Amino acid sequence: MHKISNHKWEKFGKIISKDKDLFWTNSHTSSPCVTEDLQIYFTARDKNNISRIGKGKLVLDPTPSVQDITEEPVLTLGEQGSFDYNGTSYPYVVNNHLYYTGWFPGISVPFINNLGLAKIKNGSAKRISRAPILPPTNDEPFGIGSVCVVKERNWHMWYTCFTKWVDEKHFYHIRYATSNDGINWKRNKKVSIDFNEGEFAICRPSVIKHNGIYHMIFCYRGSRYKLGYAYSTDKINWTRDDSALTIEGTKNQFDSQEMCYPFWFIHNNFIYLLYCGNNYGNSGIGIARLQL
Numbered sequence: 001m002h003k004i005s006n007h008k009w010e011k012f013g014k015i016i017s018k019d020k021d022l023f024w025t026n027s028h029t030s031s032p033c034v035t036e037d038l039q040i041y042f043t044a045r046d047k048n049n050i051s052r053i054g055k056g057k058l059v060l061d062p063t064p065s066v067q068d069i070t071e072e073p074v075l076t077l078g079e080q081g082s083f084d085y086n087g088t089s090y091p092y093v094v095n096n097h098l099y100y101t102g103w104f105p106g107i108s109v110p111f112i113n114n115l116g117l118a119k120i121k122n123g124s125a126k127r128i129s130r131a132p133i134l135p136p137t138n139d140e141p142f143g144i145g146s147v148c149v150v151k152e153r154n155w156h157m158w159y160t161c162f163t164k165w166v167d168e169k170h171f172y173h174i175r176y177a178t179s180n181d182g183i184n185w186k187r188n189k190k191v192s193i194d195f196n197e198g199e200f201a202i203c204r205p206s207v208i209k210h211n212g213i214y215h216m217i218f219c220y221r222g223s224r225y226k227l228g229y230a231y232s233t234d235k236i237n238w239t240r241d242d243s244a245l246t247i248e249g250t251k252n253q254f255d256s257q258e259m260c261y262p263f264w265f266i267h268n269n270f271i272y273l274l275y276c277g278n279n280y281g282n283s284g285i286g287i288a289r290l291q292l
Contacts, residue, residue: 002231002244004271007291009247012064014254014277016042016056023230024052031090031146031204031261032274034058038267039138040066040274041074041091041098042285051087052077053100053125056150064287073120075125078102083114083132083224090146090204090261096120099147102132106192109165113143117183128183134159139189139231145172146261148205148216155179156235158192162267171195173202174218191236193230194245204261207235208271210292217245217262217273225260227275242291247273247288254283266292272281 010046016032019025025044028051032042039231040058046211047053052073056066078084084102092099106112114132118125134144145160155178162172174193177185193202193216202220209215214232219225220242229245230238249255254277262275276285 001097002239002241003209004244005290005292009273009288009290010026010136011247011250011286011288012252014284015064015066015274016040016069017283018044018282019069020221022054022069022071023047024054025069028280028282030276032263032276032285033091033093034265034272034274035093036264039093039145041093043089043091043281045087050077050268051089053088053091053098064272064289065221070123074098074120074123075100075127078116078127079130079162082130084116088116092147092149093120094149094151095182097128097149099149101145101147101170109170113145114161115144115147127284133183134177134185134187140175140187146204148207150207150209150235151182155182155185156207158207160203160205169200171200174205177259183187187202190236192216192236193218193220193240196220201225202228204263206263208264208266210266210271215264217264219260219262221260224258225280227259227262239270249277254278255286 028045038058041055054070054073056069086104090101102116115134117128142162147159151157157177161175176190177187179185205218217228220228228242229242232238257278264273273288
């Protein structure tokens with residue numbers, strides 16, 4: 001078993017809930033992402049089930065909370081007929097690049113996802129491309145979902161790749177790509193996290209580096225989403241060890257049945273973990289921390 005720390009997770013409960021006073025946060029607050037200056041981007045849905053991305057300010061001391069949630073989303077919906085006309089979700093922000101998942105309804109399948117990219121300036125985001133930046137290929141024809149991007153000398157991406165549909169059941173796992181500029185990506189057909197028995201969906205990777213080791217958290221599902229964990233020394237080859245994560249939901253709380261769509265980051269000798277609760281985040285976003 002691999003351990004990041006010998007300490008135990010400290011859970012603080014829910015920090016973001018749906019808010020019907022804001023038109024874009026009526027339900028399913030989910031998929032948080034935190035920047036170096038503690039801006040927190042997240043997804044929510046309006047009364048028509050359309051998802052959008054907004055943000056707030058994450059305050060960690062003395063007790064974690066989120067303040068100043070924007071009245072308007074930071075990214076508009078795409079043009080009619082575009083890949084992100086019906087919703088934007090799963091934000092990942094690095095170096096003012098906002099990577100996000102756009103979706104539209106399908107005919108033979110319920111929905112089709114693809115990866116978009118916008119540039120953040122003065123609190124709002126403007127698309128770099130009106131088209132997906134990881135377009136369908138012969139090897140990956142079914143769409144791209146949530147991603148994690150790390151900027152070192154080059155750019156590194158772990159992304160959710162749809163592998164097939166069986167009737168209306170989607171299958172997706174996590175793959176790896178590299179880039180020189182964060183815009184144009186080279187996919188190497190390398191699967192980072194693959195299915196274990198009984199699983200059909202693995203998504204929302206989040207990668208941090210500590211003591212020379214890369215640590216990935218993600219979520220996976222058979223019947224319900226759970227949090228998974230893997231580690232790597234080279235960003236390419238990963239060893240999965242879900243048992244090393246040692247954090248569970250709390251009985252009769254917002255995360256009692258499901259923990260999903262995680263994001264983690266290191267701040268002041270703690271790992272902070274944000275995650276979504278029951279029913280794909282409809283119950284809210286929570287936070288926990290682990291002392292290093």
